[in-house]
Amino acid sequence: MPDNGLIEVVFVDAADGRPFGRTELPAAQLPESFEPDTRLGLAGALWEVLHAAPADRASAPAAGRTVLTLRRFRTVDPQEVAFSLPTICAGLPPLAPPDGAADDLVLHEDDWRQAELVERGCLAEVEAQLHEVMRVYREHSRTAGDGESAVRVFESLHLREDPAQPLTGALTRQRLFELLPASRTYAGVALPDGQGRVVDSFAARVGPVAVYGRCAGDRVLELGLTPATAAEAAAVPGLAALMREFDLLLVDWCAVRCEGDGATR
Structure with missing residues (x-):
């Protein structure tokens, strides 16, 4: 010294x-x-x-x-910048200050509404958005790495603004969990690193996935699933009955998949 x-x-x-x-x-x-x-x-x-x-x-x-x-500090050549996802939801939900005492489902902001249920009336909007995601796959993706470590990366991504109203309120939170037996219920949804809690949110563990979303009173406005394979989604107890009763489509945006009666893609 x-x-x-x-x-x-x-x-x-x-x-x-x-x-x-x-x-x-x-x-x-x-x-x-x-x-x-x-x-x-x-x-x-x-x-x-x-x-x-x-x-x-x-x-x-x-x-x-x-x-x-x-x-x-390392600078990156713009030509080397790549995204790990082909699409994300353009708008995040409204946030409140974090509550460290709450038992929340912690969800990365990029995962918000990456797999979700939407009403059949949104089908035209869904198809238009899926067309744009597929274009990212065709025109703006490449394989990085070799062998088992190879991954697909994207030079651009599609910001989804539609459907802005995936659910119009016919589905209530009470009916949702009557049809989907929850093995665990969370206080709500929070973003990581203290970014905040999603206002009027709910979340629960159902079979191999977590379901989450936002409500206005008891009316469900958005209903997402943690990203799941088609097989995992099919294993969610009560999901098929929910989709039939409320005429819903299951959309997995990153997998470019839309499922429902007469709407499988």
Whole structure:
């Protein structure tokens, strides 16, 4: 620790936890604070600050040194950018502040309404959207990797805005769970990392999937399933009866699949 009025600054690589450099600076030359994502140029490379101890200039003289944990910042060639999904829902549902005490189904925002039930009156909108998703597969997808590690990636994705009203309220939450026997009921739906809870949401575990959605009172406005294969969807107890009673279609957007009486694609 320097005793000449200078602050020792230690640079630690987050990749392996080892120091890779040291310097001494007057406290006045330190930033007022090292906020996360602060970037520094060192030895011809750009680094991001993940953690600083202490985190502000005012505390540095007492400590005598500042330890910065850094991650090398890498830029990406736009030609190499690819998406893992061919489509996502364009609009997220309204969110309320997170409630850490609630037993919620945590759902990534990209998974919202990726597989869902819609009324047959939306069939024309569904077919138009599926056409656009199929076009992404045909014109904007490629295989990345080799052998068993190979995956399909997409250079663009389709943002779905329709159907904006997949359900018009004929289905109630009470009738939904009369037909779908839930093995577990959640308080609602939350997005990860404290982004928030979906307003007026519900969720439950039914067979091999979770069903979730939003209500207005007891009327179900949106009804999604955690992405499932056709076989898993067929194994959901009560799902076929629900679809018959309310004339619903099951749409799996990423699989470009629409199922229902007379609407199998």
